[in-house]
Amino acid sequence: MVVTDSGATGGDQGSLPVPLLEARGVTIRFGDLVANQDVDFSIYPGEIHAILGENGAGKSTILKSLFGVYHPQAGSFFKEGHPIRIHSPADARSLGMGMVFQDLRLVPAFTVLENIALANSRNASLDLGRLRGRITALAERYHLTVDPDVPVWQLDLAGRQRVEIVKVLLTGANIILLDEPTSVLALSEVDAFLAMLRRLRDEGHAIVMVTHKMREVLACAGRVTVMRAGRVVHTTNSLEGLNEDELVRLMIGDWAPTGITGRPAVTRAGEPVLRVDNLSVKDDKGRLILSEVNLTLEAGEIIGVAGISGNGQRELAEALLGLRPLSAGRIIAHDETLSGAPAAAFLNAGIASIPQNPREEGVVPGLTVLEHFAYDGLPRREHRMQVDWAALSADFAAAPAVDELNVPEPGRVAATLSGGNVQRMMVARALARRPRVMVASYPTQGLDIATTQRLMALLLGLRGHGCGVLLFSEDLSELYQVADVLVVVTHGRMLGPFDPVKIPAYDVAGLMVAGDGYRSNRLGHPLEVPA
Amino acid sequence: MSVFTVGLTLRVKRDFKPIAQRFGVAAVLPVALFALFLMLAGVAPIDTFAAMLQSSVGSSYGIGEVLVRAAPFALTALAAVIPARAGLLNVGAEGQLVCGGLGVAAMAFALGDVSPAGIPLLIVAGMAGGAAWAGIAGVLRTKLQLSETISTLLLNYIGYLLVAHVLQGPLKDPASFNWPYSAPLSDALRFATLLGSRVNVGMLLAPLAAGVLAVLLFRTYWGLNLRVTGGNPQAARRAGINVPRTYLTVMLIAGALAGLAGVLQVMGVEGRLRPTSGVGFGYAGFLAAWMVGHHPIWVLLSALLLAAIAVSGDALQITAGLPASSINILTALVLLGVLARGRAQSRG
Numbered sequence: 001m002v003v004t005d006s007g008a009t010g011g012d013q014g015s016l017p018v019p020l021l022e023a024r025g026v027t028i029r030f031g032d033l034v035a036n037q038d039v040d041f042s043i044y045p046g047e048i049h050a051i052l053g054e055n056g057a058g059k060s061t062i063l064k065s066l067f068g069v070y071h072p073q074a075g076s077f078f079k080e081g082h083p084i085r086i087h088s089p090a091d092a093r094s095l096g097m098g099m100v101f102q103d104l105r106l107v108p109a110f111t112v113l114e115n116i117a118l119a120n121s122r123n124a125s126l127d128l129g130r131l132r133g134r135i136t137a138l139a140e141r142y143h144l145t146v147d148p149d150v151p152v153w154q155l156d157l158a159g160r161q162r163v164e165i166v167k168v169l170l171t172g173a174n175i176i177l178l179d180e181p182t183s184v185l186a187l188s189e190v191d192a193f194l195a196m197l198r199r200l201r202d203e204g205h206a207i208v209m210v211t212h213k214m215r216e217v218l219a220c221a222g223r224v225t226v227m228r229a230g231r232v233v234h235t236t237n238s239l240e241g242l243n244e245d246e247l248v249r250l251m252i253g254d255w256a257p258t259g260i261t262g263r264p265a266v267t268r269a270g271e272p273v274l275r276v277d278n279l280s281v282k283d284d285k286g287r288l289i290l291s292e293v294n295l296t297l298e299a300g301e302i303i304g305v306a307g308i309s310g311n312g313q314r315e316l317a318e319a320l321l322g323l324r325p326l327s328a329g330r331i332i333a334h335d336e337t338l339s340g341a342p343a344a345a346f347l348n349a350g351i352a353s354i355p356q357n358p359r360e361e362g363v364v365p366g367l368t369v370l371e372h373f374a375y376d377g378l379p380r381r382e383h384r385m386q387v388d389w390a391a392l393s394a395d396f397a398a399a400p401a402v403d404e405l406n407v408p409e410p411g412r413v414a415a416t417l418s419g420g421n422v423q424r425m426m427v428a429r430a431l432a433r434r435p436r437v438m439v440a441s442y443p444t445q446g447l448d449i450a451t452t453q454r455l456m457a458l459l460l461g462l463r464g465h466g467c468g469v470l471l472f473s474e475d476l477s478e479l480y481q482v483a484d485v486l487v488v489v490t491h492g493r494m495l496g497p498f499d500p501v502k503i504p505a506y507d508v509a510g511l512m513v514a515g516d517g518y519r520s521n522r523l524g525h526p527l528e529v530p531a
Numbered sequence: 532m533s534v535f536t537v538g539l540t541l542r543v544k545r546d547f548k549p550i551a552q553r554f555g556v557a558a559v560l561p562v563a564l565f566a567l568f569l570m571l572a573g574v575a576p577i578d579t580f581a582a583m584l585q586s587s588v589g590s591s592y593g594i595g596e597v598l599v600r601a602a603p604f605a606l607t608a609l610a611a612v613i614p615a616r617a618g619l620l621n622v623g624a625e626g627q628l629v630c631g632g633l634g635v636a637a638m639a640f641a642l643g644d645v646s647p648a649g650i651p652l653l654i655v656a657g658m659a660g661g662a663a664w665a666g667i668a669g670v671l672r673t674k675l676q677l678s679e680t681i682s683t684l685l686l687n688y689i690g691y692l693l694v695a696h697v698l699q700g701p702l703k704d705p706a707s708f709n710w711p712y713s714a715p716l717s718d719a720l721r722f723a724t725l726l727g728s729r730v731n732v733g734m735l736l737a738p739l740a741a742g743v744l745a746v747l748l749f750r751t752y753w754g755l756n757l758r759v760t761g762g763n764p765q766a767a768r769r770a771g772i773n774v775p776r777t778y779l780t781v782m783l784i785a786g787a788l789a790g791l792a793g794v795l796q797v798m799g800v801e802g803r804l805r806p807t808s809g810v811g812f813g814y815a816g817f818l819a820a821w822m823v824g825h826h827p828i829w830v831l832l833s834a835l836l837l838a839a840i841a842v843s844g845d846a847l848q849i850t851a852g853l854p855a856s857s858i859n860i861l862t863a864l865v866l867l868g869v870l871a872r873g874r875a876q877s878r879g
Binding site: 321323342343344346347348353355360361362363364365366367371374375376380382385386387 | 751
């Protein structure tokens with residue numbers, strides 16, 4: 001196999017020129033944790049270099065040290081062969097680097113234009129009109145939908161990411177560092193995004209992309225560095241001969257995912273646990289984003305909600321949790337009409353949730369993991385009117401999924417948790433409620449493959465215990481893996497229900513993109529959409 | 532269990548270090564800068580500091596005066612701490628304090644001459660006066676989404692004027708030679724004092740309130756939910772916490788605390804309500820709260836420090852020939868130190 005030659009370890013790069021940017025022997029420790037151990041990494045002009053690895057493999061760390069966010073305890077950096085020092089992101093920018101962080105760094109109350117102006121605020125004069133023109137030109141050139149005058153809080157994550165990319169491009173960076181860029185993208189946006197990366201590459205930009213999705217690597221990367229447990233386990237100069245299985249093996253070592261193979265048999269038992277009648281909701285701008293939604297979720301059933309994000313999934317999920325008023329319709333759980341009741345009533349009815357943006361919607365930065373479970377998740381434990389922390393600790397240790405998902409220690413402060421750890425906490429907390437209805441919004445975001453598989457098994461476990469699960473996701477393979485029923489949220493409507501055994505994924509994707517006007521190529525007629 | 536202990540230790544360490552840092556920058560640096568000011572004013576800083584220390588903590592009288600001032604400072608500080616923990620900024624302890632004083636004066640006027648049994652009624656009336664004033668800002672915030680920072684600040688001025696108006700009118704003491712004072716409380720309705728000093732039993736209410744609030748805040752579900760609301764209102768909503776009700780509750784509590792400071796001033800120190808009673812105490816408390824990162828127990832310390840500074844102002848006049856109000860420079864420097872510290876932290 002071609003892949004066995006390890007390019008970055010040798011000095012001689014053969015046909016490759018001197019690297020544009022190089023890191024040698026980088027070691028970074030956070031206390032006892034070794035995040036990077038003796039990492040070598042190089043980037044050449046006009047290439048897309050993927051860094052592949054599971055959560056905690058040290059991918060983001062090496063990226064951030066290149067960008068001057070972290071300061072390695074050992075190691076050195078070179079630009080075009082000359083030693084350089086990178087003390088701060090400002091240094092990195094002056095070296096021609098630009099970075100799009102995983103947690104996007106924008107001011108929600110400002111418009112897109114204002115946010116971009118803020119990033120350029122070092123320039124003495126601020127010509128907003130001209131900047132607007134540059135943004136529009138750039139957006140057109142790279143096929144990015146960016147409206148300069150929309151406040152950022154109204155954008156979904158994919159939209160915010162596009163703003164970040166425009167921001168970086170406007171600084172004239174020729175080395176672009178992307179930390180898990182596709183994790184916030186809709187399925188349908190990924191191809192366009194990769195095409196944009198290729199376009200940037202063809203114009204001579206060097207692109208480093210951290211990801212744990214192999215398909216993307218195979219689709220666009222020229223080189224790939226695989227990391228595991230803080231070390232580089234493989235660097236290859238060519239993707240020839242590499243396939244998805246091979247990459248997975250490199251990423252996770254000799255452990256093979258024992259995940260769910262095939263969808264378990266449908267055992268639809270139940271009485272309805274959640275019913276939605278003719279529901280309509282508005283988005284934050286007051287526009288009707290979903291209407292005439294009818295849905296019945298039965299005990300022991302997983303309904304997969306497919307759709308491109310931003311089509312009303314967030315609003316629907318919030319309505320189902322009592323967080324957003326309905327414009328019309330009713331929500332009924334166990335014969336109890338909940339619509340109009342406060343959020344607490346929805347929780348008391350046994351509805352738990354995994355939020356779409358955990359950091360914004362579920363995390364209190366100054367509180368510990370255990371405190372997060374105490375205010376939401378575990379039942380109240382009081383001793384002489386005071387919180388009984390000892391009892392809560394015991395409950396935490398015994399809570400379902402805490403061990404299985406490897407939730408961080410109860411004493412950790414939430415602000416210090418990584419994205420993956422936050423997600424583990426959110427999922428385990430929702431499960432600790434022992435819900436009758438679970439509204440899970442993109443629960444696998446930020447999780448590595450192994451944890452994703454465990455989470456899917458947990459959702460199936462919930463289903464086995466008679467819980468109804470509403471799973472919002474853009475990842476069709478995920479939905480097909482576990483859903484008993486599929487619905488598609490698209491163009492202001494909910495289409496379905498569909499039987500995943502009968503409807504091809506290709507057609508679901510078509511509905512997601514084109515709505516009920518979609519015609520299956522193979523079928524040649526409008527897809528039958530049951531009322 | 533052991534994991535829990537680790538969590539606790541972590542929390543203590545985490546709390547203590549920033550407080551020590553805040554205190555350092557907020558207290559030591561301003562003193563150095565004030566020394567510079569004294570030298571520019573042609574006064575020997577060491578001698579002046581010595582005189583200031585002598586006047587504040589150098590005698591039992593001085594210590595008593597510091598305590599008399601620290602008690603209301605601590606209460607107005609708590610009036611900032613509780614809302615801050617829920618994510619609100621209460622700048623209105625000034626107005627809430629004077630309305631507390633107004634409540635006491637009005638209740639005393641209504642009761643006429645009564646036995647010491649009226650004391651609890653006066654205390655409740657003072658707390659209710661402060662709570663009502665803060666409640667206005669609370670309702671404006673929850674019903675109209677009006678920033679409580681602005682409304683509490685503006686309500687201070689209305690509060691001063693309301694008190695001035697009432698003291699010129701219905702509550703004016705006919706025997707006060709046309710001064711705008713309320714009638715003096717009868718001795719039976721005043722807090723018992725210690726050996727002829729102004730130190731009185733009512734001052735115990737300050738540490739008591741601090742202790743009770745610390746327990747509520749850190750040990751009960753009520754306090755946990757309050758801190759969740761302050762840390763992330765969205766997360767609070769998702770957890771079924773009634774955020775508007777929390778906002779209203781903390782404002783009412785804050786008002787009651789500031790009102791209690793007014794109670795101390797009227798029933799413990801001045802014996803009657805004047806337009807000047809407790810003016811400036813609210814802002815001092817706000818500062819004391821920020822100095823210690825809104826910790827309900829540590830405010831007792833910062834309140835003492837600010838009280839000592841305030842009391843030592845007289846020494847400036849006597850020994851250095853500077854106006855007593857020049858002590859405000861030192862207080863302002865402390866405020867700037869706190870702000871600089873906060874800014875450095877939010878950056879780092």
